[in-house]
Amino acid sequence: MDQSFWSDPEVIRLSEKFVCARLSTYEDAKEGELLKKLYRGRNGELENTVFVMLAPDGKTRLSRSGRTPQMAFGGSVGWESTILALELHAIAQKYPGKENPSGLPPLPVSKDLRRSLNVAACDRQLLVLADRVSESTMVELRQLAWEAPFRGRLGWSSTDNKEEVQAIGLPVEGPAIYICKPGEFGLKATSLKKLSANASTKEIKAALSVALQSARPAQKNYRRHVSRGQRLNKSWETEIKVSDPHIPPRRRE
Known part of the structure; x- marks a missing residue:
């Protein structure tokens, strides 16, 4: 879109x-x-x-x-x-909806970490990863994800699988919260900040604010990006076949 x-x-x-x-x-x-x-x-x-x-x-x-x-x-x-x-x-x-809807919206995540990282890369956003954290920490992250300073400005993901974390190039250690910068092709990530899995809301908020202030979205030219990916043999495997005729066969990988 x-x-x-x-x-x-x-x-x-x-x-x-x-x-x-x-x-x-x-x-x-x-x-x-x-x-x-x-x-x-x-x-x-x-x-x-x-x-x-x-x-x-x-x-x-x-x-x-x-x-x-x-x-x-x-x-x-x-x-x-x-x-x-x-x-x-x-x-x-x-359709005005409810004045004061109850409940907290879920964390806006993709199907898994791999896809969350790729979406963040496509949107040129940082990714916040909750790696094997407690339910109480997840509630804190859900609240922060929908607060005005952060809403819509970050990608989010959570996992209980350390192999997922290893697959995107992050260290497999104990539970933690990572603020990551997606790689050029959305296949790997670099950790900009690692927080304790028990970090306070104040600590998480401060780290997110600093990351957003210092990060600069990468500028991408679609054709050059695709061409470079092909030269470097980078590929992405979709769950179902790409059927869009506007996407040339060579770019469906």
Whole structure:
């Protein structure tokens, strides 16, 4: 999905009135099947990006389906985010939701650590990894993940499997919280800060703030990035076959 839509401040503000589900396309067979029911390309197959607005029942469509918000709502070049913001505002007025919803949202993680790291790399974000930590620490991280200074600015993951940690290049030691910088291709990570698994909320908060202030998102040119990955023999194995005709066969690896 084009990040320009979701980096617009007004779109970010209005999106907080919605449950935003980011499904996995080719990284989860069940989610891929759901997306295929919502939108198929001209060849009848699942394409790499899908966008649709659904009512609270999770079934009724409030917009057309397409690859992007622009396909659903239209908008001339330069005005796409404005149109999306207006549509979000109109829908939010019809479905205002609860004033004070109870409960704490879950930690916004991907299916596993491998995928969480790759998503963080694609989004050019740091990754916070909870490695074999206690439930009480997980509650602290859930609270921090949804606080204004950190909400939407970090990738998150948790694991109880030390082999997952080793696979992305981090040291296999005792339980800990890592603030990681994803590698260029989202296959390995570098630890910027390691915190005790029993670190206080104040300590975690301070470490996250410092990391965000000092980190600079890497600039990526898609074509150069893909070309360099091919030269270095870097590849990514998806859970289901990539069927998007817009992705050349050589780039589906």
